[in-house]
Amino acid sequence: MIRLDKVSRSFTVGDQQVTALRDIDLNIAAGDYVSIMGPSGSGKSTLLNLIGLLDRPSSGIYKLDGGNVTDLDDAQQAKVRSEKIGFVFQSFHLVPRLTAAMNIELPLILAGIPVTERKVRVEALLENYGLTDRADHRPDQLSGGQRQRVAIARATSMHPAVLLADEPTGNLDQATGREVISLLEQLTEQHVTLILVTHDPALGGRAKRQLHMVDGQIVSQTAS
């Protein structure tokens, strides 16, 4: 599903070259549940953004679903993101002025899905995530757990093959965090590839496959 071949990513900060990722070789199969752990600055977010096609590698080759996506232009990248990738963020990233239903609808709107089909999909998602009676609420009228549920519903609205979650429980209390994680884990049962970035070993330990990163390199892999 995901195949990284000697992928590096470096940034120029001032007149200094900073390497965030160093020769990463990584293979992730469809339906895998992978956690990426490591201290802050170890490059785990950069790796996630790269996999999510929000960023481009400085060198190396990235293949997604068999196709080379290393050098796509903006429109092509956006199309892949729209069709194959879902994002869940630590700070939810809901649009504050839109209702829960419309936030969930956003990826469908951007992809130009017809209104009638959108309505059906959004209603099903609201139902699935127990948000039906919150459909017309704005994000500031929702609890943290509800907000992250809206974000997960939004991330899955286009039926992506890969779900990328960056510290999805970072802004939630323990109980709500567990609830959100179990929602994400349920998705892996539907053959969605889940990649979870966290610095919480307890959370990362739940994944079938765990990557540990330090200084832009994968230093160890464990499978459970």
Place this chain on the structure above:
Amino acid sequence: MLFPDLIRLTASSFLAYRMRSLLTGSGIAIGITAVILLTSIGEGLHQFVLSEFSQFGTNLIAIQPGKTQTQGGNVGIFGSSRPLSIEDAQALRHLPNIEHVNPSMQGNAEVRANGKTRRTTVYGAGHDFTKTFTLNVQSGSFLPDDDPTQARAFVVLGSKVRQELYAGQNPLGSYLSVGGQRYRVVGVMEPKGQILGFDMDDTVFIPAARALELFNRPGLMEIQVNYQAGADLDGVVRAITALLKERHGREDFTLIPQEKALEVLGSVLDVITFAVGALGGISLLVGGVGILTIMTMAVSERTAEIGLLRALGAREKQVLMLFLGEAILLSALGGLAGLLLGIGIAQGLHALIPALPVHTPWLFAVLAEFVAISIGLAAGVLPARRAARLDPVEALRTE
């Protein structure tokens, strides 16, 4: 992204920042109001002046003595132009396409009747005066078709003169003294009002030959010619010029076709309307700067949202369209409000001061709205492009 969704999304941010949107939109609204109000007054004035000039019909040619052009020095006896005579006017009647000819002479004299005296305009005219200028006689008839050089001493009264001298009486058949000479009243004109400062009602009309005599003038002030509608103006002008040249030996007269004069006047008034509109345009420019400011702020405030949209699969172009759409929506709504306000104020002014003519042509209204939208587009391009080109990773990181 479907078009209705673009509208829905841009409208949502418009509604989320109501106060700010209202203030920014009002910048454009004030500009459009100014443009519409000023051009409405300009255009109203335009139409008013043109209708004043063309109420006698546009098929008129005025012939005046003397050639209006500068030539060499004094050439003695040959330099003086011959006056236009009543015979000249008579001769013009026989030209093709000419419908009516009126010799005219104007002056000021004392009229007396019923023991009352009034100083009024005395207008020397021919039998065809009313037909030349499409005027109507209220009672009696206009001056009879006498031999113009030997015309009888008849007079036609303007309605105001009649009112002043013959209040409540029938003036027809009575005698009136004009500059000390006795005239018999044969008709009264319909009230006409003032035309460019000349009160048609405070006037008495006598035969042109008698007016020349009264004011002791050698020639007419003007001959007015009314040609057939649809006739070739240049041909008519050529024919008149040829005839008068033959009679005078050279071109010592000037032809002023009403149509040409109206064209010149129209173009002058157009320039005035345009200049006044451009003045209002300056406030539009200020409104545009307001939109630019607010959109720049919106982009920096909503950086995280832009990053999110990109993560959800938005292309650069879609982000561009969303922000451009907001700028255009702001200016289009502002423009619409300004349009309504401008037309409303113009009509209100007209209701308060009926003498002030206003007219808002549809074309101006459409053009103004188009200008408003263009300003929104121009002001939105820079911030929208900045939004589209943000690095999604950086954008997502901002809170």
